Amino acid sequence: MEAILLVGGQGTRLRPLTISTPKPLLPTAGVPLLEHQLTRARDAGVTRIVFATSYRAEMFTEAFGDGTRLGLEIVYVTEDEPLGTAGAIRNASAALTCADDSPVLILNGDILSGHDISAQIAAHEKDDAAVTLHLTLVDDARRYGSVPTSPDDRVLDFVEKSPNPPTNQVNAGCYVFRRSVIDSIPAGRVVSVEYETFPGLLAKGETICGYVEAAYWLDVGTPAAFVKGVTDLVLGALASPVLTANEHGVLLLDNATVAPTARVGGGTAVGAGASIGADARVESSVLFDGAVIEPGARVIRSVVGAGARVCSAAVLEDCVIGDGATVGPGNELLNGARVWPNVALPATAIRFSPE
Structure with missing residues:
Protein backbone atom coordinates (compact mmCIF):
# COMPACT_ATOMS: atom_id res chain seq x y z
CA MET A 1 0.00 0.00 0.00
CA VAL A 220 2.40 19.03 17.74
CA GLY A 221 2.11 22.66 16.66
CA THR A 222 3.24 24.66 19.67
CA PRO A 223 6.14 24.42 22.13
CA ALA A 224 3.79 23.24 24.88
CA ALA A 225 2.36 20.55 22.61
CA PHE A 226 5.83 19.49 21.52
CA VAL A 227 6.94 19.09 25.12
CA LYS A 228 3.77 17.14 25.92
CA GLY A 229 4.31 14.83 22.95
CA VAL A 230 7.88 14.03 23.96
CA THR A 231 7.07 13.48 27.62
CA ASP A 232 4.06 11.31 26.75
CA LEU A 233 6.29 9.13 24.57
CA VAL A 234 8.90 8.79 27.31
CA LEU A 235 6.27 7.98 29.95
CA GLY A 236 4.42 5.54 27.68
CA ALA A 237 1.16 7.48 27.36
CA LEU A 238 1.71 7.05 23.61
CA ALA A 239 3.25 3.80 22.43
CA SER A 240 5.75 3.96 19.57
CA PRO A 241 7.47 1.11 17.71
CA VAL A 242 10.80 2.95 18.04
CA LEU A 243 10.72 3.63 21.77
CA THR A 244 10.38 1.73 25.02
CA ALA A 245 8.74 3.70 27.85
CA ASN A 246 11.08 4.42 30.75
CA GLU A 247 9.66 3.55 34.15
CA HIS A 248 11.82 6.21 35.79
CA GLY A 249 10.36 8.95 33.63
CA VAL A 250 13.63 9.91 31.94
CA LEU A 251 15.11 9.10 28.53
CA LEU A 252 18.90 9.37 28.43
CA LEU A 253 20.41 9.22 24.96
CA ASP A 254 23.99 8.31 24.08
CA ASN A 255 26.63 9.83 26.38
CA ALA A 256 24.11 11.99 28.25
CA THR A 257 25.11 12.59 31.87
CA VAL A 258 23.11 13.45 34.98
CA ALA A 259 24.76 14.37 38.28
CA PRO A 260 23.76 12.10 41.19
CA THR A 261 22.19 15.00 43.10
CA ALA A 262 20.19 16.34 40.16
CA ARG A 263 16.43 15.78 40.13
CA VAL A 264 15.14 14.75 36.70
CA GLY A 265 11.76 13.29 35.76
CA GLY A 266 8.32 13.82 34.32
CA GLY A 267 9.13 12.30 30.94
CA THR A 268 12.23 14.40 30.33
CA ALA A 269 14.32 13.49 27.28
CA VAL A 270 18.05 14.22 27.59
CA GLY A 271 19.76 14.36 24.19
CA ALA A 272 23.02 12.74 23.18
CA GLY A 273 25.98 14.34 24.94
CA ALA A 274 23.77 16.62 27.02
CA SER A 275 24.55 17.12 30.71
CA ILE A 276 22.68 18.06 33.87
CA GLY A 277 24.73 19.37 36.80
CA ALA A 278 24.60 18.87 40.53
CA ASP A 279 21.43 19.95 42.34
CA ALA A 280 19.76 21.01 39.08
CA ARG A 281 16.09 20.24 38.61
CA VAL A 282 14.76 19.27 35.17
CA GLU A 283 11.10 18.31 34.97
CA SER A 284 8.94 17.41 31.92
CA SER A 285 11.41 19.01 29.53
CA VAL A 286 13.28 18.30 26.30
CA LEU A 287 17.04 18.77 26.08
CA PHE A 288 18.47 18.51 22.58
CA ASP A 289 21.91 17.04 21.85
CA GLY A 290 24.77 18.73 23.66
CA ALA A 291 22.60 20.95 25.86
CA VAL A 292 24.12 21.89 29.23
CA ILE A 293 22.17 22.50 32.43
CA GLU A 294 24.57 23.87 35.01
CA PRO A 295 24.45 23.07 38.74
CA GLY A 296 21.48 24.52 40.56
CA ALA A 297 19.51 25.54 37.45
CA ARG A 298 15.81 24.74 37.16
CA VAL A 299 14.14 23.76 33.88
CA ILE A 300 10.40 23.02 33.90
CA ARG A 301 8.23 22.14 30.84
CA SER A 302 10.78 23.72 28.52
CA VAL A 303 12.86 22.95 25.44
CA VAL A 304 16.60 23.61 25.44
CA GLY A 305 18.11 23.52 21.96
CA ALA A 306 21.22 21.74 20.72
CA GLY A 307 24.37 23.04 22.34
CA ALA A 308 22.49 25.60 24.41
CA ARG A 309 23.53 26.34 27.98
CA VAL A 310 21.42 27.17 31.03
CA CYS A 311 23.74 28.59 33.67
CA SER A 312 23.66 28.09 37.42
CA ALA A 313 20.67 29.43 39.35
CA ALA A 314 18.76 30.24 36.15
CA VAL A 315 15.07 29.32 36.07
CA LEU A 316 13.09 28.30 32.98
CA GLU A 317 9.38 27.50 33.03
CA ASP A 318 7.42 26.93 29.81
CA CYS A 319 10.21 28.35 27.65
CA VAL A 320 12.09 27.62 24.45
CA ILE A 321 15.85 28.16 24.19
CA GLY A 322 17.25 28.07 20.67
CA ASP A 323 20.27 26.10 19.50
CA GLY A 324 23.56 27.45 20.83
CA ALA A 325 21.96 30.08 23.07
CA THR A 326 23.11 30.85 26.61
CA VAL A 327 20.90 31.79 29.54
CA GLY A 328 23.20 33.53 32.02
CA PRO A 329 23.19 32.91 35.78
CA GLY A 330 20.20 34.23 37.69
CA ASN A 331 17.84 34.74 34.76
CA GLU A 332 14.21 33.76 35.27
CA LEU A 333 12.32 33.09 32.04
CA LEU A 334 8.62 32.22 32.29
CA ASN A 335 5.33 31.79 30.44
CA GLY A 336 6.42 31.14 26.88
CA ALA A 337 9.61 33.20 26.76
CA ARG A 338 11.76 32.32 23.74
CA VAL A 339 15.49 32.86 23.23
CA TRP A 340 16.69 32.82 19.62
CA PRO A 341 19.64 30.66 18.48
CA ASN A 342 23.12 31.74 19.55
CA VAL A 343 21.82 34.62 21.68
CA ALA A 344 23.61 35.05 25.02
CA LEU A 345 21.62 36.50 27.92
CA PRO A 346 24.02 38.04 30.47
CA ALA A 347 23.94 37.25 34.16
CA THR A 348 20.99 39.00 35.76
CA ALA A 349 18.37 38.69 38.45
CA ILE A 350 15.65 40.14 36.23
CA ARG A 351 12.51 38.11 35.74
CA PHE A 352 11.28 37.99 32.12
CA SER A 353 7.86 36.86 30.98
CA PRO A 354 6.20 37.77 27.66
CA GLU A 355 2.91 38.08 29.53
Whole structure:
Protein backbone atom coordinates (compact mmCIF):
# COMPACT_ATOMS: atom_id res chain seq x y z
CA MET A 1 0.00 0.00 0.00
CA GLU A 2 1.13 3.56 -0.72
CA ALA A 3 0.89 6.71 1.38
CA ILE A 4 1.44 10.44 1.00
CA LEU A 5 3.04 12.29 3.90
CA LEU A 6 2.45 16.06 4.09
CA VAL A 7 5.57 17.78 5.44
CA GLY A 8 5.63 21.13 3.66
CA GLY A 9 4.83 23.54 6.51
CA GLN A 10 7.31 25.98 8.04
CA GLY A 11 6.29 25.37 11.67
CA THR A 12 6.26 29.07 12.55
CA ARG A 13 4.51 28.53 15.89
CA LEU A 14 7.48 26.42 17.03
CA ARG A 15 10.17 29.00 16.32
CA PRO A 16 13.01 29.28 17.14
CA LEU A 17 13.22 25.46 17.04
CA THR A 18 12.16 25.39 13.39
CA ILE A 19 14.43 28.14 12.07
CA SER A 20 16.99 25.56 10.96
CA THR A 21 14.98 22.33 11.21
CA PRO A 22 11.52 21.52 9.79
CA LYS A 23 9.02 20.65 12.51
CA PRO A 24 8.60 17.01 11.34
CA LEU A 25 12.35 16.48 11.84
CA LEU A 26 12.62 17.88 15.38
CA PRO A 27 14.17 15.31 17.75
CA THR A 28 11.25 13.70 19.54
CA ALA A 29 12.25 11.18 22.20
CA GLY A 30 15.43 10.24 20.36
CA VAL A 31 14.23 10.18 16.74
CA PRO A 32 12.76 12.69 14.29
CA LEU A 33 9.08 13.40 14.97
CA LEU A 34 8.13 11.75 11.67
CA GLU A 35 9.74 8.45 12.55
CA HIS A 36 7.00 7.57 15.00
CA GLN A 37 4.39 7.95 12.23
CA LEU A 38 6.45 6.24 9.57
CA THR A 39 7.01 3.10 11.61
CA ARG A 40 3.34 2.90 12.61
CA ALA A 41 2.30 3.24 8.96
CA ARG A 42 4.79 0.53 7.99
CA ASP A 43 3.38 -1.78 10.66
CA ALA A 44 -0.11 -1.14 9.20
CA GLY A 45 0.98 -2.44 5.81
CA VAL A 46 2.28 0.68 4.04
CA THR A 47 5.32 -0.15 1.93
CA ARG A 48 5.86 3.02 -0.13
CA ILE A 49 5.55 6.65 1.00
CA VAL A 50 5.64 9.84 -1.06
CA PHE A 51 6.92 12.81 0.94
CA ALA A 52 5.18 16.06 -0.09
CA THR A 53 7.92 18.54 0.82
CA SER A 54 8.52 22.27 0.54
CA TYR A 55 10.37 23.99 3.41
CA ARG A 56 13.98 22.77 3.66
CA ALA A 57 13.08 19.81 1.47
CA GLU A 58 16.66 18.53 1.25
CA MET A 59 16.73 17.81 4.98
CA PHE A 60 14.09 15.08 4.64
CA THR A 61 16.24 13.24 2.11
CA GLU A 62 19.23 13.57 4.43
CA ALA A 63 17.21 12.15 7.35
CA PHE A 64 15.45 9.23 5.65
CA GLY A 65 17.10 8.64 2.28
CA ASP A 66 15.29 5.98 0.28
CA GLY A 67 13.63 4.56 3.40
CA THR A 68 15.64 1.35 3.57
CA ARG A 69 16.61 1.95 7.20
CA LEU A 70 12.92 1.82 8.16
CA GLY A 71 11.91 -0.99 5.82
CA LEU A 72 10.09 1.41 3.47
CA GLU A 73 10.45 2.85 0.00
CA ILE A 74 10.46 6.65 0.24
CA VAL A 75 10.31 9.06 -2.68
CA TYR A 76 10.12 12.86 -2.61
CA VAL A 77 8.01 15.44 -4.45
CA THR A 78 8.62 19.14 -3.75
CA GLU A 79 6.09 21.91 -4.32
CA ASP A 80 7.62 25.25 -5.38
CA GLU A 81 4.65 27.28 -4.12
CA PRO A 82 2.26 26.39 -1.25
CA LEU A 83 -0.74 24.55 -2.71
CA GLY A 84 -2.90 23.91 0.36
CA THR A 85 -3.57 20.48 1.81
CA ALA A 86 -5.46 19.02 -1.16
CA GLY A 87 -3.18 20.78 -3.64
CA ALA A 88 -0.14 19.20 -1.99
CA ILE A 89 -1.81 15.77 -2.10
CA ARG A 90 -2.57 16.22 -5.81
CA ASN A 91 0.97 17.40 -6.52
CA ALA A 92 2.50 14.42 -4.72
CA SER A 93 0.19 11.97 -6.48
CA ALA A 94 2.40 12.21 -9.57
CA ALA A 95 4.75 9.79 -7.80
CA LEU A 96 2.07 7.21 -6.91
CA THR A 97 2.17 3.88 -8.74
CA CYS A 98 -1.06 2.23 -7.52
CA ALA A 99 -4.26 1.58 -9.50
CA ASP A 100 -7.22 3.98 -9.65
CA ASP A 101 -9.31 1.99 -7.16
CA SER A 102 -6.48 1.50 -4.63
CA PRO A 103 -6.56 3.06 -1.16
CA VAL A 104 -3.92 5.72 -0.44
CA LEU A 105 -3.14 6.71 3.14
CA ILE A 106 -2.63 10.44 3.78
CA LEU A 107 -0.62 11.46 6.85
CA ASN A 108 0.18 14.87 8.31
CA GLY A 109 3.75 15.35 9.48
CA ASP A 110 2.93 17.28 12.64
CA ILE A 111 0.63 14.74 14.31
CA LEU A 112 1.31 12.15 16.98
CA SER A 113 -1.44 9.55 17.00
CA GLY A 114 -2.01 6.15 18.52
CA HIS A 115 -5.08 5.29 16.47
CA ASP A 116 -5.40 1.99 14.63
CA ILE A 117 -4.37 2.75 11.04
CA SER A 118 -5.10 -0.80 9.90
CA ALA A 119 -8.67 -0.54 11.21
CA GLN A 120 -9.19 2.77 9.41
CA ILE A 121 -8.00 1.23 6.13
CA ALA A 122 -10.24 -1.83 6.67
CA ALA A 123 -13.26 0.40 7.34
CA HIS A 124 -12.54 2.36 4.16
CA GLU A 125 -12.42 -0.79 2.05
CA LYS A 126 -15.50 -2.30 3.70
CA ASP A 127 -17.56 0.82 2.94
CA ASP A 128 -16.08 1.29 -0.54
CA ALA A 129 -15.68 4.95 0.41
CA ALA A 130 -14.23 7.77 -1.64
CA VAL A 131 -12.51 9.04 1.51
CA THR A 132 -12.37 7.83 5.11
CA LEU A 133 -11.30 10.30 7.77
CA HIS A 134 -9.91 9.52 11.18
CA LEU A 135 -12.13 11.41 13.62
CA THR A 136 -10.99 11.88 17.19
CA LEU A 137 -12.99 13.07 20.19
CA VAL A 138 -12.12 16.29 22.03
CA ASP A 139 -13.57 18.06 25.05
CA ASP A 140 -13.88 21.40 23.23
CA ALA A 141 -14.39 21.22 19.46
CA ARG A 142 -14.53 24.99 18.87
CA ARG A 143 -10.87 25.15 17.83
CA TYR A 144 -11.22 22.35 15.29
CA GLY A 145 -13.21 21.30 12.27
CA SER A 146 -16.08 19.22 13.65
CA VAL A 147 -17.48 16.36 11.57
CA PRO A 148 -20.96 14.97 12.38
CA THR A 149 -21.67 11.44 11.15
CA SER A 150 -24.71 9.20 10.76
CA PRO A 151 -25.18 5.95 12.73
CA ASP A 152 -23.59 4.06 9.81
CA ASP A 153 -20.48 6.33 9.93
CA ARG A 154 -21.34 8.42 6.86
CA VAL A 155 -20.07 11.99 7.11
CA LEU A 156 -22.97 14.45 7.09
CA ASP A 157 -21.16 17.79 7.10
CA PHE A 158 -17.90 19.64 7.71
CA VAL A 159 -18.19 22.51 10.19
CA GLU A 160 -15.03 24.57 10.48
CA LYS A 161 -14.18 26.16 13.88
CA SER A 162 -17.70 27.00 14.96
CA PRO A 163 -18.59 28.62 18.32
CA ASN A 164 -21.35 26.00 18.55
CA PRO A 165 -19.96 22.79 17.03
CA PRO A 166 -22.58 20.12 16.31
CA THR A 167 -20.35 17.32 17.63
CA ASN A 168 -17.11 16.77 19.52
CA GLN A 169 -15.86 14.55 16.68
CA VAL A 170 -13.09 16.44 14.91
CA ASN A 171 -10.94 15.93 11.86
CA ALA A 172 -7.70 14.32 13.05
CA GLY A 173 -5.82 14.83 9.78
CA CYS A 174 -5.32 11.22 8.70
CA TYR A 175 -7.24 10.14 5.59
CA VAL A 176 -7.64 7.16 3.31
CA PHE A 177 -8.43 8.28 -0.26
CA ARG A 178 -9.42 6.21 -3.24
CA ARG A 179 -6.66 6.95 -5.78
CA SER A 180 -9.12 8.15 -8.44
CA VAL A 181 -10.47 10.75 -6.01
CA ILE A 182 -6.99 12.20 -5.57
CA ASP A 183 -6.65 12.42 -9.35
CA SER A 184 -9.87 14.45 -9.51
CA ILE A 185 -8.41 17.25 -7.37
CA PRO A 186 -7.52 20.25 -9.59
CA ALA A 187 -3.80 20.34 -10.32
CA GLY A 188 -1.46 23.29 -10.13
CA ARG A 189 -3.43 25.56 -7.79
CA VAL A 190 -4.21 26.02 -4.11
CA VAL A 191 -6.91 23.59 -2.93
CA SER A 192 -8.15 22.96 0.63
CA VAL A 193 -9.46 19.55 1.62
CA GLU A 194 -11.57 21.06 4.40
CA TYR A 195 -13.17 23.90 2.44
CA GLU A 196 -13.24 22.55 -1.13
CA THR A 197 -12.46 18.86 -1.63
CA PHE A 198 -14.56 17.27 1.12
CA PRO A 199 -17.63 19.55 0.75
CA GLY A 200 -17.45 19.08 -3.03
CA LEU A 201 -17.45 15.30 -2.70
CA LEU A 202 -20.43 15.44 -0.35
CA ALA A 203 -22.31 17.68 -2.77
CA LYS A 204 -21.75 15.12 -5.54
CA GLY A 205 -23.10 12.31 -3.39
CA GLU A 206 -19.78 10.52 -2.92
CA THR A 207 -19.42 8.29 0.13
CA ILE A 208 -17.26 9.91 2.79
CA CYS A 209 -16.93 7.95 6.01
CA GLY A 210 -15.64 8.74 9.46
CA TYR A 211 -13.52 6.29 11.39
CA VAL A 212 -14.03 7.38 15.00
CA GLU A 213 -11.41 6.37 17.53
CA ALA A 214 -10.58 8.25 20.71
CA ALA A 215 -7.00 7.00 20.91
CA TYR A 216 -4.09 9.28 21.82
CA TRP A 217 -3.92 12.20 19.40
CA LEU A 218 -1.86 15.39 19.50
CA ASP A 219 -1.25 18.22 17.05
CA VAL A 220 2.40 19.03 17.74
CA GLY A 221 2.11 22.66 16.66
CA THR A 222 3.24 24.66 19.67
CA PRO A 223 6.14 24.42 22.13
CA ALA A 224 3.79 23.24 24.88
CA ALA A 225 2.36 20.55 22.61
CA PHE A 226 5.83 19.49 21.52
CA VAL A 227 6.94 19.09 25.12
CA LYS A 228 3.77 17.14 25.92
CA GLY A 229 4.31 14.83 22.95
CA VAL A 230 7.88 14.03 23.96
CA THR A 231 7.07 13.48 27.62
CA ASP A 232 4.06 11.31 26.75
CA LEU A 233 6.29 9.13 24.57
CA VAL A 234 8.90 8.79 27.31
CA LEU A 235 6.27 7.98 29.95
CA GLY A 236 4.42 5.54 27.68
CA ALA A 237 1.16 7.48 27.36
CA LEU A 238 1.71 7.05 23.61
CA ALA A 239 3.25 3.80 22.43
CA SER A 240 5.75 3.96 19.57
CA PRO A 241 7.47 1.11 17.71
CA VAL A 242 10.80 2.95 18.04
CA LEU A 243 10.72 3.63 21.77
CA THR A 244 10.38 1.73 25.02
CA ALA A 245 8.74 3.70 27.85
CA ASN A 246 11.08 4.42 30.75
CA GLU A 247 9.66 3.55 34.15
CA HIS A 248 11.82 6.21 35.79
CA GLY A 249 10.36 8.95 33.63
CA VAL A 250 13.63 9.91 31.94
CA LEU A 251 15.11 9.10 28.53
CA LEU A 252 18.90 9.37 28.43
CA LEU A 253 20.41 9.22 24.96
CA ASP A 254 23.99 8.31 24.08
CA ASN A 255 26.63 9.83 26.38
CA ALA A 256 24.11 11.99 28.25
CA THR A 257 25.11 12.59 31.87
CA VAL A 258 23.11 13.45 34.98
CA ALA A 259 24.76 14.37 38.28
CA PRO A 260 23.76 12.10 41.19
CA THR A 261 22.19 15.00 43.10
CA ALA A 262 20.19 16.34 40.16
CA ARG A 263 16.43 15.78 40.13
CA VAL A 264 15.14 14.75 36.70
CA GLY A 265 11.76 13.29 35.76
CA GLY A 266 8.32 13.82 34.32
CA GLY A 267 9.13 12.30 30.94
CA THR A 268 12.23 14.40 30.33
CA ALA A 269 14.32 13.49 27.28
CA VAL A 270 18.05 14.22 27.59
CA GLY A 271 19.76 14.36 24.19
CA ALA A 272 23.02 12.74 23.18
CA GLY A 273 25.98 14.34 24.94
CA ALA A 274 23.77 16.62 27.02
CA SER A 275 24.55 17.12 30.71
CA ILE A 276 22.68 18.06 33.87
CA GLY A 277 24.73 19.37 36.80
CA ALA A 278 24.60 18.87 40.53
CA ASP A 279 21.43 19.95 42.34
CA ALA A 280 19.76 21.01 39.08
CA ARG A 281 16.09 20.24 38.61
CA VAL A 282 14.76 19.27 35.17
CA GLU A 283 11.10 18.31 34.97
CA SER A 284 8.94 17.41 31.92
CA SER A 285 11.41 19.01 29.53
CA VAL A 286 13.28 18.30 26.30
CA LEU A 287 17.04 18.77 26.08
CA PHE A 288 18.47 18.51 22.58
CA ASP A 289 21.91 17.04 21.85
CA GLY A 290 24.77 18.73 23.66
CA ALA A 291 22.60 20.95 25.86
CA VAL A 292 24.12 21.89 29.23
CA ILE A 293 22.17 22.50 32.43
CA GLU A 294 24.57 23.87 35.01
CA PRO A 295 24.45 23.07 38.74
CA GLY A 296 21.48 24.52 40.56
CA ALA A 297 19.51 25.54 37.45
CA ARG A 298 15.81 24.74 37.16
CA VAL A 299 14.14 23.76 33.88
CA ILE A 300 10.40 23.02 33.90
CA ARG A 301 8.23 22.14 30.84
CA SER A 302 10.78 23.72 28.52
CA VAL A 303 12.86 22.95 25.44
CA VAL A 304 16.60 23.61 25.44
CA GLY A 305 18.11 23.52 21.96
CA ALA A 306 21.22 21.74 20.72
CA GLY A 307 24.37 23.04 22.34
CA ALA A 308 22.49 25.60 24.41
CA ARG A 309 23.53 26.34 27.98
CA VAL A 310 21.42 27.17 31.03
CA CYS A 311 23.74 28.59 33.67
CA SER A 312 23.66 28.09 37.42
CA ALA A 313 20.67 29.43 39.35
CA ALA A 314 18.76 30.24 36.15
CA VAL A 315 15.07 29.32 36.07
CA LEU A 316 13.09 28.30 32.98
CA GLU A 317 9.38 27.50 33.03
CA ASP A 318 7.42 26.93 29.81
CA CYS A 319 10.21 28.35 27.65
CA VAL A 320 12.09 27.62 24.45
CA ILE A 321 15.85 28.16 24.19
CA GLY A 322 17.25 28.07 20.67
CA ASP A 323 20.27 26.10 19.50
CA GLY A 324 23.56 27.45 20.83
CA ALA A 325 21.96 30.08 23.07
CA THR A 326 23.11 30.85 26.61
CA VAL A 327 20.90 31.79 29.54
CA GLY A 328 23.20 33.53 32.02
CA PRO A 329 23.19 32.91 35.78
CA GLY A 330 20.20 34.23 37.69
CA ASN A 331 17.84 34.74 34.76
CA GLU A 332 14.21 33.76 35.27
CA LEU A 333 12.32 33.09 32.04
CA LEU A 334 8.62 32.22 32.29
CA ASN A 335 5.33 31.79 30.44
CA GLY A 336 6.42 31.14 26.88
CA ALA A 337 9.61 33.20 26.76
CA ARG A 338 11.76 32.32 23.74
CA VAL A 339 15.49 32.86 23.23
CA TRP A 340 16.69 32.82 19.62
CA PRO A 341 19.64 30.66 18.48
CA ASN A 342 23.12 31.74 19.55
CA VAL A 343 21.82 34.62 21.68
CA ALA A 344 23.61 35.05 25.02
CA LEU A 345 21.62 36.50 27.92
CA PRO A 346 24.02 38.04 30.47
CA ALA A 347 23.94 37.25 34.16
CA THR A 348 20.99 39.00 35.76
CA ALA A 349 18.37 38.69 38.45
CA ILE A 350 15.65 40.14 36.23
CA ARG A 351 12.51 38.11 35.74
CA PHE A 352 11.28 37.99 32.12
CA SER A 353 7.86 36.86 30.98
CA PRO A 354 6.20 37.77 27.66
CA GLU A 355 2.91 38.08 29.53
